[in-house]
Amino acid sequence: MATVLEKRADNQTAIRAEHVNVFYKNFQALYDINLAFPKKHVTALIGPSGCGKSTFLRTLNRMNDNIPGFRMEGHVTIGDENIYAPKTDVVQLRKKVGMVFQRPNPFPMSIYDNVAYGPRIHGVKNRHVLDEMVERCLLQAALWDEVKDRLHTSAAGLSGGQQQRLVLARVLAVEPGIILMDEPASALDPVSAAKIEELILELKAQYTIIIVTHNMQQAMRVSGHTAFFLNGRVVEFAETTKMFTNPASKQTEDYISGRFG
Numbered sequence: 001m002a003t004v005l006e007k008r009a010d011n012q013t014a015i016r017a018e019h020v021n022v023f024y025k026n027f028q029a030l031y032d033i034n035l036a037f038p039k040k041h042v043t044a045l046i047g048p049s050g051c052g053k054s055t056f057l058r059t060l061n062r063m064n065d066n067i068p069g070f071r072m073e074g075h076v077t078i079g080d081e082n083i084y085a086p087k088t089d090v091v092q093l094r095k096k097v098g099m100v101f102q103r104p105n106p107f108p109m110s111i112y113d114n115v116a117y118g119p120r121i122h123g124v125k126n127r128h129v130l131d132e133m134v135e136r137c138l139l140q141a142a143l144w145d146e147v148k149d150r151l152h153t154s155a156a157g158l159s160g161g162q163q164q165r166l167v168l169a170r171v172l173a174v175e176p177g178i179i180l181m182d183e184p185a186s187a188l189d190p191v192s193a194a195k196i197e198e199l200i201l202e203l204k205a206q207y208t209i210i211i212v213t214h215n216m217q218q219a220m221r222v223s224g225h226t227a228f229f230l231n232g233r234v235v236e237f238a239e240t241t242k243m244f245t246n247p248a249s250k251q252t253e254d255y256i257s258g259r260f261g
C-alpha cells in the first residue's frame, strides 16, 4: 500500500522539504519550511545574513547531522524516500545530492585523482573507464583545455576559479541528480564567477541546482525560481522574474530593493 509520502511524490519535483524545523540546541534556525524544487531547474535561495539559507541547504543532504545540538523535524524527500529515515545510507545520499561550497576545497591530491575520487569510492577501478570519466567531467566543468596537459599535478597549483571548477567536476563525477551550491562564486574574481554562472546555466539541462546567493543579479541571471528567507522562514517562493518585478510581499520588496540586509 502506498504511504502518504509516496502519494505526494510527483515526477516534476527533484527534492521536497515538508514542515522542516531546525534547531541548534535551544535556538530555532528554521520554521516550518515547505519547498518543492523542480527537476532540471535552478532555484536560488536569497535573504539577509543569518536568515537560515545555508542551514536549509545543508539540510537537503544531511550536512548538518554532525553539528552538536542540531535537531531537525519534518521530512525531506527525494521521490518517495525520506532522506532522514533511519535506514538512509548517507554516503549514497551524498552521491545523489552533491555540494559545492563558497571556498573551493580540492583534495590535496592530483587534478585527476580529485575527479576520480568519488567513482573510485563507489567501486570503479578500470583505468580506461576512469580516464573517460575524468575527461568528460572536466569538459563539462569547462576545465579540460586548461588542465589536460597537467592532470597528474597537484590541484593546489590551480587558481581559485579553476579549483572551483575542479570541485564541480568532482561533484559531477558521481552523477548526482541534485547539486547544492552555497555561494559558489562569491570568493572568486569576476571572470571566474562569470564562468561558474555560465556553467550553472549549461548544467541545468541535466541537473537540479539549488544555489544560495547574496547577489541579486546572479539570482536573476541563473535561476528560474527564488525563495526569499527571513528570520528562518520562507517569506516568498516564486518565479524569479515575478519575484524581482512584482514581489508579493512587502518584506521581499524591501530586501530586493536594498532597504535591508
Ligand SMILES: Nc1ncnc2c1ncn2[C@@H]1O[C@H](COP(=O)(O)OP(=O)(O)OP(=O)(O)O)[C@@H](O)[C@H]1O
Pocket (backbone or CB within 6 Å): 024, 027, 029, 047, 048, 049, 050, 051, 052, 053, 054, 055, 056, 067
Ligand atoms: N553550528 C551552529 N550552531 C549554532 N547556531 C548556528 C550554527 N550554524 C548556524 N547557526 C545560526 O543559525 C542561524 C542561521 O544561520 P545560517 O548560516 O543558516 O544563515 P545564512 O542565511 O546562511 O547566513 P549567511 O548568509 O551569513 O551565510 C544563524 O542565527 C546562525 O547564527
